[in-house]
Every structure is written in structure tokens, then in C-alpha cells.
Amino acid sequence: MSTALAQNRGLGAMIWDYLTTVDHKKIAHLYLVAGGFFFLIGGLEAMLIRIQLMKPDNDFISAGLYNEMITMHGTTMIFLAAMPLIFALMNAVVPLQIGARDVAFPFLNSLGFWLFLFGGVILNVSWFTGGAPDAGWTNYAPLSTVSPGHGVDYYVMGLQISGAGTLIGGINFLVTIVNMRAPGMTYMRMPLFTWAVFVTSALILFAFPALTVGLFLMMFDRMFGSVFFDTAAGGNAIIWEHLFWIFGHPEVYILILPLFGAFSDIFSTFSKKRLFGYSAMVFATVLIGFLGFMVWAHHMFTVGMGPIANSIFAVATMAIAVPTGIKIFNWMFTMWGGNIKMTAAMLWSVAFIPSFTIGGMTGVMLAAAAADYQYHDTYFVVGHFHYVIVGGVVFGLFAALHYWWPKMFGKVLNEKLGKLAFWPFFIGFHLTFFIQHFLGLMGMPRRYWVFLEGQGLEAGNLISTIGAFLMAIGTVIFLVNVVYTSVKAKKVSGDPWDGRTLEWSIPSPPPHYNFTQTPLVRGLDPLWVEKSEGKKGMTPAEPLGDIHMPNASILPFLISLGLFIAGFGFIYQVDNKAWLILVFLGMGLTLGSMLTRSLKDDLGHHIHKEELEKDLEKGAGE
Amino acid sequence: MNNQSQTPQQKAEFERKQHKEEMKQQVISFALMILFTFIAFGMVLLDIGSVFLVPTLLLLAVVQVLFQLYYFMHMKNKGHDMVAVMMYGGLAVAILTIITFTTIIWW
Numbered sequence: 001m002s003t004a005l006a007q008n009r010g011l012g013a014m015i016w017d018y019l020t021t022v023d024h025k026k027i028a029h030l031y032l033v034a035g036g037f038f039f040l041i042g043g044l045e046a047m048l049i050r051i052q053l054m055k056p057d058n059d060f061i062s063a064g065l066y067n068e069m070i071t072m073h074g075t076t077m078i079f080l081a082a083m084p085l086i087f088a089l090m091n092a093v094v095p096l097q098i099g100a101r102d103v104a105f106p107f108l109n110s111l112g113f114w115l116f117l118f119g120g121v122i123l124n125v126s127w128f129t130g131g132a133p134d135a136g137w138t139n140y141a142p143l144s145t146v147s148p149g150h151g152v153d154y155y156v157m158g159l160q161i162s163g164a165g166t167l168i169g170g171i172n173f174l175v176t177i178v179n180m181r182a183p184g185m186t187y188m189r190m191p192l193f194t195w196a197v198f199v200t201s202a203l204i205l206f207a208f209p210a211l212t213v214g215l216f217l218m219m220f221d222r223m224f225g226s227v228f229f230d231t232a233a234g235g236n237a238i239i240w241e242h243l244f245w246i247f248g249h250p251e252v253y254i255l256i257l258p259l260f261g262a263f264s265d266i267f268s269t270f271s272k273k274r275l276f277g278y279s280a281m282v283f284a285t286v287l288i289g290f291l292g293f294m295v296w297a298h299h300m301f302t303v304g305m306g307p308i309a310n311s312i313f314a315v316a317t318m319a320i321a322v323p324t325g326i327k328i329f330n331w332m333f334t335m336w337g338g339n340i341k342m343t344a345a346m347l348w349s350v351a352f353i354p355s356f357t358i359g360g361m362t363g364v365m366l367a368a369a370a371a372d373y374q375y376h377d378t379y380f381v382v383g384h385f386h387y388v389i390v391g392g393v394v395f396g397l398f399a400a401l402h403y404w405w406p407k408m409f410g411k412v413l414n415e416k417l418g419k420l421a422f423w424p425f426f427i428g429f430h431l432t433f434f435i436q437h438f439l440g441l442m443g444m445p446r447r448y449w450v451f452l453e454g455q456g457l458e459a460g461n462l463i464s465t466i467g468a469f470l471m472a473i474g475t476v477i478f479l480v481n482v483v484y485t486s487v488k489a490k491k492v493s494g495d496p497w498d499g500r501t502l503e504w505s506i507p508s509p510p511p512h513y514n515f516t517q518t519p520l521v522r523g524l525d526p527l528w529v530e531k532s533e534g535k536k537g538m539t540p541a542e543p544l545g546d547i548h549m550p551n552a553s554i555l556p557f558l559i560s561l562g563l564f565i566a567g568f569g570f571i572y573q574v575d576n577k578a579w580l581i582l583v584f585l586g587m588g589l590t591l592g593s594m595l596t597r598s599l600k601d602d603l604g605h606h607i608h609k610e611e612l613e614k615d616l617e618k619g620a621g622e
Numbered sequence: 623m624n625n626q627s628q629t630p631q632q633k634a635e636f637e638r639k640q641h642k643e644e645m646k647q648q649v650i651s652f653a654l655m656i657l658f659t660f661i662a663f664g665m666v667l668l669d670i671g672s673v674f675l676v677p678t679l680l681l682l683a684v685v686q687v688l689f690q691l692y693y694f695m696h697m698k699n700k701g702h703d704m705v706a707v708m709m710y711g712g713l714a715v716a717i718l719t720i721i722t723f724t725t726i727i728w729w
Binding site: 172178204205206210236238239242246290293294297305306309 | 697704708711712714718719722723725726727
């Protein structure tokens with residue numbers, strides 16, 4: 001097996017293995033490490049923001065640097081931390097849950113990762129080359145079109161490249177789920193995580209093009225002298241806002257839906273019950289995805305769209321509370337009367353319910369257009385979206401990582417340390433963000449780098465900062481847990497949680513062809529169906545035979561590297577046309593690699609029956 | 623079609639019939655599409671007022687796209703549900719965007 005070979009040949013071979021891998025499980029590792037790294041950077045930026053706001057009139061960081069901090073905190077957390085961590089889970093779990101040996105397009109899977117990584121690196125290089133983007137993560141025109149320096153150019157190029165990677169990933173998972181389900185796995189037998197990933201991928205497919213278009217317009221305005229957003233020359237700055245939010249609102253559902261799916265699997269596994277209201281949950285997931293496209297303008301109530309448009313979008317927004325409510329109740333009914341085991345994964349999941357519900361409640365408050373005129377651009381909004389994103393997405397990521405860690409790495413994260421990380425993070429989270437609702441109602445605006453003395457904002461901000469430190473402590477304990485587990489913990493079996501879905505029917509970590517024989521799915525929670533009939537594993541749907549697998553390739557890395565180089569050329573050709581050389585070099589590398597890919601047949605390789613039998617003797621695929 | 627009681631001859635017969643039917647539909651839709659194209663060009667050549675012309679052209683275009691998708695790209699056949707869902711989903715999002723831009727921004 002390639003992993004074992006790589007370990008024998010040392011570090012260089014392992015790095016080469018990861019640079020060229022098209023194995024979804026290794027790509028999941030790459031996404032996890034890169035996303036985790038950016039999560040820490042985004043967290044560091046958050047800490048600096050909170051230290052600046054610790055006391056009135058603080059001068060810890062300058063106003064300009066503060067603008068860069070808030071911009072990069074938001075951009076990093078959404079695009080470079082949450083998205084890749086979700087993709088890590090999708091890659092690690094979805095092919096296993098549907099009984100597939102890899103995703104539909106393994107080459108594109110790798111390309112998607114490297115595009116995301118190089119886009120993220122471009123964005124963060126800006127710190128060292130004279131200033132990061134500073135127009136907010138929403139990058140509204142005309143603030144962004146007139147922002148001096150190259151910060152916003154980095155934003156445009158970085159997001160364009162990483163956005164292409166995300167779009168590729170989304171299409172890949174759509175095709176995978178439509179085409180590669182094991183025999184017997186109908187749509188209504190798919191685990192809820194897979195369902196959520198399916199809907200999420202559709203949202204990615206439809207939402208990201210709006211961002212791509214917006215970013216291209218922005219790129220031409222800033223780098224090539226067009227005036228799409230320049231009102232004085234007949235353009236319209238509002239177009240950016242619409243394009244950004246046509247993408248941006250589905251984006252928040254792209255973030256939360258996969259974790260809704262993960263919570264569903266976790267609740268059902270640790271309550272030892274099948275998910276309550278499975279079909280209602282599927283329906284609610286699809287409905288949220290559908291409605292998610294009709295509500296974007298609720299971010300723009302104060303733009304002046306007029307009362308009719310505001311009312312339509314207000315009503316549509318409130319409607320989303322209905323499917324979300326269905327989900328919340330179904331999770332509670334899943335636990336009701338179940339044989340509940342309070343593992344760390346379950347702890348994060350249970351804590352998610354009230355936290356997210358508070359965020360949903362303030363969401364309905366914000367959806368009331370008339371009231372929104374009061375809340376708009378205050379800390380009330382900051383409190384709201386951190387309740388849904390941290391209370392939903394981050395809690396979900398921690399829960400899902402605890403749950404699927406043994407499947408990814410073969411070891412269970414230490415439960416004691418897991419719970420020890422939970423409490424400071426949970427308490428810190430509520431300390432940080434609950435008080436921010438009240439700061440907002442008292443009139444504290446978003447994005448200001450200082451607040452004044454004697455306006456009653458001191459205590460609230462200090463509490464908020466203390467909470468942020470507690471969250472940092474929780475995160476550090478989680479990292480300690482990761483290291484401790486990888487050093488100290490023992491390997492576990494393929495099914496440490498007494499799981500219900502297909503991924504738990506194979507060893508941990510799975511062999512790189514996942515399933516020695518494709519399993520036959522006979523119902524919802526397929527492994528549980530077999531277990532309840534006294535069988536140990538899945539019934540195979542095919543005889544033991546040769547397995548066809550794709551070959552590793554360095555081309556995705558080179559394609560992305562080319563775009564990375566060309567990105568710098570685009571950014572700096574404004575100053576000096578000599579920089580266009582980088583564009584030609586980079587695009588040459590990208591297009592050359594694509595040409596190589598097109599002309600050179602790469603038919604993959606076979607794993608022969610004899611090798612599989614040898615693996616089986618060693619205990620794989622029981 | 624996988625009926626076990628069918629003999630190979632019966633099956634071949636059935637498939638031949640099926641193909642003939644398919645061919646007929648394709649020829650009809652192809653002829654109609656050419657006719658529509660002539661009508662479209664003819665209307666422009668005859669200088670018909672744009673109030674009538676533009677909606678009619680759009681209607682003919684939509685019908686041609688549907689012919690293309692359903693008859694030539696086989697969306698009328700079984701197993702194309704997911705394709706239809708995805709296409710109409712994307713179409714809904716795109717149309718919503720266009721409606722918003724025309725009514726809210728540019729009106």
C-alpha cells in the first residue's frame with residue numbers, strides 16, 4: 001500500500017506522496033491541516049481585535065491595521081478555515097458513507113485542494129507586501145475600488161483562485177453522490193451527512209458563479225480601468241452588493257448544512273436510535289437549500305431597495321426558520337428516550353442546539369426589515385452571526401472531528417481532554433458573543449477600531465475579551481489533545497462507536513481502496529440493519545475481484561502553482577508592465593499542465609485479487 | 623424492457639420499433655426547429671414591430687431549446703430526473719437574479 005511504502009522511504013517520499021495524491025482520504029488530511037492552520041491564523045486575528053477592544057480608546061493596534069484585521073479575520077474564517085474543514089469532512093466521510101472507492105473525479109479533487117491552498121496563501125502573503133485587504137470581508141464598492149495599495153487586489157485574486165477550487169470540489173461531490181452509491185443505496189437511504197453534502201454541493205454549484213462574476217468585475221475595475229462600480233462614470237456600486245450576497249447568503253448555508261448532517265449522524269449514533277423523522281430531515285435540508293437563494297437581500301435592507309422588496313425578502317427570510325425548526329425538534333426527538341452516551345462529540349452536539357437556536361432567534365429579529373434599521377451594522381449583528389457560525393459551524397466541526405477522528409486516523413481522540421476543551425470554549429463563546437447583542441442595542445457600531453469612555457460600553461467589551469481568551473484556551477486544549485492522541489492513544493477497531501452507517505463497516509483508517517468488495521445496502525443505517533440481524537459486517541454485492549484505482553499526479557499542484565504565480569503578475573502589472581512576465585510564466589505553466597493532462601492518457605492501475613486476499617489475511621475489510 | 627418472458631426475437635422487434643419511433647420524433651422536431659428558424663428570420667426580414675417580434679422570437683427560442691434538450695439530448699427518457707432537477711434549479715436561481723437586477727437595480 002502506498003502509505004506503508006511512503007513511510008519506508010522517509011519524509012521526502014511522504015511529502016511527494018501528499019503532493020501527488022488523488023486519494024480522497026489523504027486529500028481530507030490535507031484539507032484538515034490547511035484549514036486548521038488558517039483557523040489558527042483567523043483566531044489570532046480575532047484575539048488581536050478583542051485585545052484592541054478590551055478598553056476604551058485603546059491604541060494596541062492602529063486604525064488601518066484594525067481594518068485589515070477585521071477584513072482578514074472574516075475572509076480567513078469563512079473561505080480558508082470553515083470551507084476547507086468542511087471539505088476535509090466531506091472527503092473523509094462521503095465516499096465511505098455511500099460505499100464508493102473514491103470520488104467521481106479524483107484528479108479534480110486534488111486540483112480543488114491545491115487551488116484553495118494557493119488562493120489562501122496569496123491572500124495571506126498580502127500581510128508581508130504592504131498591507132492586507134481592508135475593505136471588510138464583504139469588500140463593498142466603492143470603498144474597495146478606491147482602497148489604496150494592493151490589499152484588495154490580493155483579496156480578489158486569492159478568492160478567485162480558491163473559489164475555483166471550491167466550485168470544482170462541489171461539482172465533484174454532486175457527481176460522486178449521484179453516480180457512485182453502492183447497490184441498494186437509494187437516495188432515501190443515504191445517511192443525512194451525505195444528503196447535506198449533496199444539497200451543499202448544489203448550493204456551491206449555483207452560488208459560487210455569482211462570486212466569480214463579482215470578483216471579475218472588481219478585478220477589472222481595480223486593475224484594468226473599467227467602471228462597473230463607479231457611479232460617477234455611469235456604473236452602479238450596488239451591483240457588487242447584490243452579486244456578493246447572491247453568493248454570500250447561500251454560502252452561510254453551505255457552511256452550516258454539512259454540519260447539520262454531521263449532527264444528525266452523531267445524535268443518532270450516540271442515542272442508539274434511528275434518526276427521528278428522517279424524511280422530514282431530508283425535506284428540511286432541501287428546503288433550506290432552496291430558500292437560501294431567495295433571501296440574500298436581507299443583508300441590504302438599509303440600502304434603499306424600497307418597502308416592497310424589503311417585505312418580500314423579510315418574509316422569505318422568516319420562512320427559513322420553519323425547516324430549521326423542524327430540524328431542531330427532530331434532533332431532540334432523536335435523543336428522546338434514546339440510550340444516550342455523552343461522549344465529547346455528543347457534548348458539542350448537545351451544546352449546539354441551544355446556542356444555534358439563540359442565533360436563529362436573533363436571525364428572525366434581524367429579518368424584520370423595519371427593526372433591522374436599528375440593528376444594522378451594530379454589534380447585534382456581530383453577536384447574531386457569531387452565534388450561528390461559531391455555535392453551529394465551529395461546534396459542529398469539533399463534534400464531527402471527535403466523531404470521525406478514529407475513521408480518519410485510527411485513534412479515538414482522548415475523551416477527557418475533549419471535554420476539558422469543550423467547557424472553556426463553550427463558556428467563553430457565550431461570554432464573548434452574548435453580551436455583544438446588548439452592546440449593539442446600546443449603539444456600538446461594527447468595524448470601529450475604538451469606543452469612547454463613559455458610554456456604558458466598557459464592561460461589556462471587557463467581558464467579551466475575557467470570553468475570547470477562554471475560547472483560545474479551549475482551542476489550545478483541543479490541539480494538545482490531537483498531539484496527545486497521536487502519540488499516546490492505541491489503535492482502535494473499525495467501529496469504535498457501535499456505528500450505524502457504512503463507513504464503520506471497514507477498518508480505521510480504511511485501506512486506500514476503501515471497500516474490498518462493494519457492500520450491498522439493505523436499508524437506512526445499512527450497518528445497523530446487518531447488526532440487528534446478528535451479522536458482523538456488510539453483505540458484499542460483488543465477488544472479490546481486481547479493483548481499478550486512479551494514478552497519483554503532480555499536475556494539479558502545477559496547475560495551481562501556475563495560477564498562483566500568474567496571480568502576482570495580475571496584481572502588480574498595474575505598477576509596472578514588466579510584471580506581466582509572471583502572468584505569462586504562470587499561465588504557461590497552468591495551460592501547459594492542462595495540455596499534458598489532456599494529451600497523456602492516464603488509465604490508472606489495478607489492485608489485483610491476490611493483493612486483496614493478502615490484505616484480508618492481515619485483517620483489512622472484515 | 624427487462625421482461626424475462628421475452629424471447630430475443632421479441633426483444634429485438636421491440637427495440638426496432640422503439641428506435642423507429644425515436645427516429646420519427648427526431649425528424650419531426652428537427653423539421654420544426656428549421657421551420658422556427660425560418661419564421662424567426664422571416665419576421666426580422668419583414669420588419670414586424672418589435673413589440674410583437676421580441677416576445678415571439680424568445681418564445682420560438684425557448685421551444686427550440688426544449689426540443690434540443692428533450693428530443694436530441696434525451697431528457698424525455700427515463701433516468702434524467704436529477705439532470706432536470708439540477709437544470710431547473712440553476713435556471714430558477716439565474717432567473718431570480720435577472721428579475722432582481724431588472725426590478726430593483728435598473729428600474
